[in-house]
Amino acid sequence: MENAFQVDLRGVVDLLSRHLYSSPRVYVRELLQNAADAITARRAGDPGAKAEVAIEVADGRIQVSDSGVGLTEDEVHILLATIGRSSKRDELGFARHEFLGQFGIGLLSGFLVADEIRVETRSVTGAPTVVWTGRSDGVYQVEPAQSERAEPGTTVTLAVRPDAAEWVTERTVAELAALYGSLLPVEVTVNGRPATVAGPPWLARHGSPAERRAALLGYGRDLFGFTPFDVLDLNVPEAGLTGVAFILPTQANPAAKGAHRVYLKRMLLTEHAEGLLPGWAFFARCVVDAGELRPTASREALYEDDLLEHVREQLGRQLREWLVRLAETDPDGLRAFLRLHHLGVKALALHDDDMLRLVDRWLEYETSSGPMTLAQFRALHPRGRFTASVDEFRQLAGVSGAQGVGLINGGYVYDGEILRALTRIDPGVRLEPLDPAELATHLAPVDPAAELAARPFLNAAARALDPLGCEVVLRDFDPASLSALYLTSRAAEHHAQLMEAKEASDELWADVLGAMERSLAADRPRLVLNHRNPLVRKVLSLSDLNLAGTAVEALYGMALLHGHHPLRPADSAALNRSFLGLLDWATS
Numbered sequence: 001m002e003n004a005f006q007v008d009l010r011g012v013v014d015l016l017s018r019h020l021y022s023s024p025r026v027y028v029r030e031l032l033q034n035a036a037d038a039i040t041a042r043r044a045g046d047p048g049a050k051a052e053v054a055i056e057v058a059d060g061r062i063q064v065s066d067s068g069v070g071l072t073e074d075e076v077h078i079l080l081a082t083i084g085r086s087s088k089r090d091e092l093g094f095a096r097h098e099f100l101g102q103f104g105i106g107l108l109s110g111f112l113v114a115d116e117i118r119v120e121t122r123s124v125t126g127a128p129t130v131v132w133t134g135r136s137d138g139v140y141q142v143e144p145a146q147s148e149r150a151e152p153g154t155t156v157t158l159a160v161r162p163d164a165a166e167w168v169t170e171r172t173v174a175e176l177a178a179l180y181g182s183l184l185p186v187e188v189t190v191n192g193r194p195a196t197v198a199g200p201p202w203l204a205r206h207g208s209p210a211e212r213r214a215a216l217l218g219y220g221r222d223l224f225g226f227t228p229f230d231v232l233d234l235n236v237p238e239a240g241l242t243g244v245a246f247i248l249p250t251q252a253n254p255a256a257k258g259a260h261r262v263y264l265k266r267m268l269l270t271e272h273a274e275g276l277l278p279g280w281a282f283f284a285r286c287v288v289d290a291g292e293l294r295p296t297a298s299r300e301a302l303y304e305d306d307l308l309e310h311v312r313e314q315l316g317r318q319l320r321e322w323l324v325r326l327a328e329t330d331p332d333g334l335r336a337f338l339r340l341h342h343l344g345v346k347a348l349a350l351h352d353d354d355m356l357r358l359v360d361r362w363l364e365y366e367t368s369s370g371p372m373t374l375a376q377f378r379a380l381h382p383r384g385r386f387t388a389s390v391d392e393f394r395q396l397a398g399v400s401g402a403q404g405v406g407l408i409n410g411g412y413v414y415d416g417e418i419l420r421a422l423t424r425i426d427p428g429v430r431l432e433p434l435d436p437a438e439l440a441t442h443l444a445p446v447d448p449a450a451e452l453a454a455r456p457f458l459n460a461a462a463r464a465l466d467p468l469g470c471e472v473v474l475r476d477f478d479p480a481s482l483s484a485l486y487l488t489s490r491a492a493e494h495h496a497q498l499m500e501a502k503e504a505s506d507e508l509w510a511d512v513l514g515a516m517e518r519s520l521a522a523d524r525p526r527l528v529l530n531h532r533n534p535l536v537r538k539v540l541s542l543s544d545l546n547l548a549g550t551a552v553e554a555l556y557g558m559a560l561l562h563g564h565h566p567l568r569p570a571d572s573a574a575l576n577r578s579f580l581g582l583l584d585w586a587t588s
C-alpha cells in the first residue's frame, strides 16, 4: 500500500525560523518578492500592466497588495498549500531566471510573525476572486470572496502574534521594505509613502563623469559611513552583474570577512556577502546587482557555483586593471593607495607579473640608502642584499650601507617572497638574502701595526668572551659612532638553537642533537670591535688586561642590545658582571 508523506507544519516553521532564516524580518522580503514575481508574470503577457505593490500596516496587521497575475482556485490549492511547490521553476525543475523565488517555501515565512496567513487573489484569467486562509497548525481553507476584487492581483494579510509585534510596526516595515526592495523595478509604497528609488545609482544618468563620480562617492558615504578613496564600475555580463566597488579610505584588516552588498534581480540578498571578490581584494567593498547568480535557500548568501567563481575572477581582474590604470594616470593617487593597502597588492604580486611590476616601480621599501622603490634600489645596488627580518635590517642597515653593500628591509609579510620573485619580471636581478657573517668580509682589517699592538688586548678579550661562545675581531669601519657589532651567521643561529634544544631535552634527544651538533661546522658568532670608535680606542689603551676583559663584556652586552638580539641567561650575567666590575674599579 502506498501512502503520502504527512507534513507537520509547526515543525517545518520551527525549522525555518530557527535554522534557515537569521531573523523573522525576512517575512517582509518574502512577501515583497512574491508580489514582484507576480507582477513579472503578469507583465510577461501584458507588458503595459501596472507594477504596484502597496503595503499597509496598522494595528498589528500588515497587508501586501500587488497588481500581479493572481491565482485561480486550482492554483491556490496547488501552489499555496503545497510546501515546496513553486510556479517559478521550469518543467525540469530549474529556477526560471526572470523570477526571484524558486524554492516554494517563502510564503511560510509569514508564520514567523503570525499564526494565520490570508491570501485574497483574483487571477488575470478572469476566474472569480478566492480567499485562502492557512494556519500554522497545518489547516487551510479556500472559499469564494465576499466581493470580487476590482482588478487582478493578490492581497496577503498577516495579523501579528503578540510576541512578534516589533516586526509589524509601520517604521520597521518601512525600513525593511526600503532595505530589501528599494531597487526593485516596481513601485512599492508603505502606507502610501514610496520605498523604492529610481533604480541602481550606478545606472543613473548624469551630466558629466565628474558629477557621476561625486554622486557615487556620496552613495558610498551614505551606505558605509566613510568617503571612499575611489569608486570603480563593475561589470560581468555572463552573470548579468553590474555595480560598483568602493576603495576603502583606511587600512583594512585582511582577515575581516567580506561586507559586500549584493542584490539579486534588484532585491537585496545580503549586506554581508562573502566570496564575491578574491581574498587579496580586501581593500574594496562592492555593491552589485546580479541577474544570474543564485541565492542559498535562506536567501541570505550567494550559492557557491562555477558562475560565482567566474564572477570572482572577473571582478578581481577589473580591480587589477583599475590599479594599473591608476599607476598610468595618477601616480600620486597610486602612492596614496599603496600606503594604505600595500598588503593586498603584495599578496597579488606573488602570482601576478603586472602587479609585481607595479610593486617594483611604485612601492617604497626601507633600504640602507633611505626609502626608495625596488627598481630604484636595483639601479643603485645591482648586487644588493635583503634581510630576513625587520630587526636584522635595523641592526645592519647602517654598517652595511657604510660599506657600500646596499640592504633592503625584506622582513615584512610577503617581502622575502616578492624579492625572490623579481627574477620573473627581470631575469638579470641579482638581489640575494644577506648572511650577516658575510658582512664581516666587507669590514676592513686594521693596519698591521695597530693589530700587533692590540694583540695582548685581543687575547684578553677572547678569554672573556670564550665562555659565551663568541669570538672577537678588530676591524676598521664606518660608522665610527658604532663601537661593536655582533654578527651571527645563519649556521651559527642554527647551532645556537640546537644547543638550546639540547639543554631542554631528555637524554635520548640530547644524544641525537649532540650528534647533529658535531656534524654542523660550528661557525661561532663574532663581536666585531670598531677601531674607529673612540670608546674602543680607550678600552684598547688599558694596561690592566683584567679591566679590559670586563670592558669587552660590557661592549658585548651593548652590541647585543643594540642589535635587538635575545639575551641568554649567560649574556645577562656577563652584562651584570661587567657593570659591577667597572663600578668596583671606579670606586676602589
Ligand SMILES: Nc1ncnc2c1ncn2[C@@H]1O[C@H](COP(=O)(O)OP(=O)(O)OP(=O)(O)O)[C@@H](O)[C@H]1O
Pocket (backbone or CB within 6 Å): 030, 033, 034, 035, 038, 066, 068, 069, 070, 071, 079, 080, 085, 086, 087, 088, 100, 101, 102, 103, 104, 105, 106, 107, 108, 154
Ligand atoms: N502574491 C502572489 N501572487 C501570485 N502568486 C503567488 C503570490 N505569492 C505566492 N504565490 C504563488 O505561490 C507559490 C509559492 O510561493 P512561495 O513564496 O512559498 O515560494 P516561491 O516564491 O515559489 O519560492 P521561494 O521559496 O524561493 O520564495 C509561488 O510559486 C507562486 O506561484
